[in-house]
Amino acid sequence: MKLSVIGCGYLGAVHAAAMASLGHEVVGIDVDQAKIDALAEGRAPFFEPGLPELLTETHGSGQLVFSTDVAAAADCQVHFIAVGTPQQVDGPGADLRFVNAAVDSLLPHLKPGDLVVGKSTVPVGTADSLAPRIEATGAELAWNPEFLREGFAVKDTIEPDRLVYGVRSERARNLLDQVYSTAVAAGTPLVVTDYPTAELVKTAANAFLATKISFINAMAELAETTGADVTQLADAIGYDKRIGRKFLNAGVGFGGGCLPKDIRAFRARAEELGRGESLAFLREIDEINLRRRQRVITLATELLGGSVYQRRIAVLGLAFKPNSDDIRDSPAADVAVGLNGLGAEVVAYDPEAIENARRTHPQLTYAASTKEALADAEAVVLVTEWDEFKQLDPTVVADQVSQRVIIDGRNVLDREAWRAAGWRYAGLGRS
Numbered sequence: 001m002k003l004s005v006i007g008c009g010y011l012g013a014v015h016a017a018a019m020a021s022l023g024h025e026v027v028g029i030d031v032d033q034a035k036i037d038a039l040a041e042g043r044a045p046f047f048e049p050g051l052p053e054l055l056t057e058t059h060g061s062g063q064l065v066f067s068t069d070v071a072a073a074a075d076c077q078v079h080f081i082a083v084g085t086p087q088q089v090d091g092p093g094a095d096l097r098f099v100n101a102a103v104d105s106l107l108p109h110l111k112p113g114d115l116v117v118g119k120s121t122v123p124v125g126t127a128d129s130l131a132p133r134i135e136a137t138g139a140e141l142a143w144n145p146e147f148l149r150e151g152f153a154v155k156d157t158i159e160p161d162r163l164v165y166g167v168r169s170e171r172a173r174n175l176l177d178q179v180y181s182t183a184v185a186a187g188t189p190l191v192v193t194d195y196p197t198a199e200l201v202k203t204a205a206n207a208f209l210a211t212k213i214s215f216i217n218a219m220a221e222l223a224e225t226t227g228a229d230v231t232q233l234a235d236a237i238g239y240d241k242r243i244g245r246k247f248l249n250a251g252v253g254f255g256g257g258c259l260p261k262d263i264r265a266f267r268a269r270a271e272e273l274g275r276g277e278s279l280a281f282l283r284e285i286d287e288i289n290l291r292r293r294q295r296v297i298t299l300a301t302e303l304l305g306g307s308v309y310q311r312r313i314a315v316l317g318l319a320f321k322p323n324s325d326d327i328r329d330s331p332a333a334d335v336a337v338g339l340n341g342l343g344a345e346v347v348a349y350d351p352e353a354i355e356n357a358r359r360t361h362p363q364l365t366y367a368a369s370t371k372e373a374l375a376d377a378e379a380v381v382l383v384t385e386w387d388e389f390k391q392l393d394p395t396v397v398a399d400q401v402s403q404r405v406i407i408d409g410r411n412v413l414d415r416e417a418w419r420a421a422g423w424r425y426a427g428l429g430r431s
């Protein structure tokens with residue numbers, strides 16, 4: 001099939017490349033010239049494991065092309081909308097400017113029988129409001145939310161846990177079945193539903209994941225007061241199959257371009273719908289989450305004797321999670337900035353995210369390696385659990401720092417081994 005993907009960011013670039021690798025002819029479109037130039041040359045414009053290989057595989061074959069001109073989508077039959085839906089600058093709601101602009105730019109190129117497929121995460125009701133403009137061209141709209149995780153985006157796109165189609169006709173469903181024929185043939189669970197359910201499934205899934213993380217972080221707060229250990233608590237409740245151990249890792253909390261803005265937008269939408277009370281708990285989820293960032297800063301202050309001012313602190317990690325260069329709403333970057341704001345001499349290192357961090361946080365000092373960051377540090381703060389940091393040997397590292405103080409903001413280090421090597425170790429929610 002001939003597909004277009006409008007918006008080639010973390011979601012769209014992977015979707016375009018994955019669909020091409022499955023045998024479709026794909027045109028990727030973005031307004032960002034630099035991104036399109038990189039993709040057209042077969043280079044990934046951001047770090048995502050597996051994406052460079054997919055781009056190389058299809059490069060030059062004509063199977064996957066990129067353009068800044070939406071007219072290049074004209075001979076495609078299915079058009080995916082994968083543009084950003086960030087938080088509004090002056091409020092908690094989703095900014096739908098990019099979705100509206102993408103749809104408007106596509107309208108003149110649509111023909112009867114085309115299917116426009118929304119993939120961006122949007123407030124419930126968006127598809128209903130977009131549909132008349134699209135239907136006026138003889139095309140149809142479907143909403144097909146995306147559940148990929150950064151760091152696993154390629155695998156999640158090619159082998160999704162489930163597919164959700166919000167459709168108004170059997171024809172739209174059949175077209176989506178053809179797009180996803182590989183996953184459908186593999187027996188991937190499929191939910192065929194209406195627009196509002198499809199939109200709500202996406203925001204509900206992210207709200208649930210955020211709730212699970214903030215729940216365990218609330219337990220971490222209680223563990224800190226009572227001397228209990230939140231990692232053992234998570235293991236113990238996680239053995240209950242109804243609860244499950246996944247997404248119960250307490251630490252510095254969730255960040256990224258999705259969970260934080262999605263729970264805020266979800267709550268804002270509920271309020272618009274007169275249902276604010278239904279999602280009022282999401283405000284708590286957000287607040288628990290943001291308190292964890294502050295907790296790391298407080299711990300550093302305490303362990304350094306009451307002030308971080310002019311103290312050299314190595315911050316390990318800037319990305320919102322490992323295997324990503326994404327620093328959008330990153331707890332790690334926030335901790336580095338917070339410590340810097342208190343006058344600490346922060347030296348930060350991340351294997352992939354420094355370039356992005358440098359653009360938004362030029363005030364920080366960046367090291368070229370873990371070793372450089374650790375040199376003469378009076379405290380080490382681990383905030384993104386890259387393998388490289390998890391594998392640090394406390395005995396080797398002990399000789400590089402000036403004072404053996406470590407805050408394990410992700411509870412991933414072997415506490416006993418670090419203590420045995422003479423470190424003052426502090427985890428989150430661990431006595």
Ligand SMILES: NC(=O)C1=CN([C@@H]2O[C@H](COP(=O)(O)OP(=O)(O)OC[C@H]3O[C@@H](n4cnc5c(N)ncnc54)[C@H](O)[C@@H]3O)[C@@H](O)[C@H]2O)C=CC1
Pocket residue numbers: 006007008009010011012029030031032035082083084085098101102105119120121122146147148149150257258
């Ligand atoms: N990043 C992720 O892991 C996932 C993201 N999503 C959702 O997907 C959407 C996109 O997210 P990301 O890819 O992370 O954002 P992003 O910011 O990385 O990418 C959005 C892209 O859209 C482009 N764009 C903006 N206006 C445009 C227009 N009028 N025409 C063409 N291109 C345009 C931007 O230049 C940018 O490259 C959001 O709604 C997000 O919530 C959903 C699942 C996973």
Ligand SMILES: O=C(O)[C@H]1O[C@H](OP(=O)(O)OP(=O)(O)OC[C@H]2O[C@@H](n3ccc(=O)[nH]c3=O)[C@H](O)[C@@H]2O)[C@H](O)[C@@H](O)[C@@H]1O
Pocket residue numbers: 121146147148149150151206209213246247248249250251252253254255256257258259320321
């Ligand atoms: O809508 C989206 O964009 C995506 O948002 C999340 O994916 P992602 O943001 O890539 O990353 P996650 O793996 O969900 O992690 C999110 C944040 O939660 C944190 N986290 C995760 C798990 C955990 O136990 N504890 C915890 O603090 C991570 O460190 C990270 O900061 C969802 O997992 C995806 O299903 C969804 O498609």
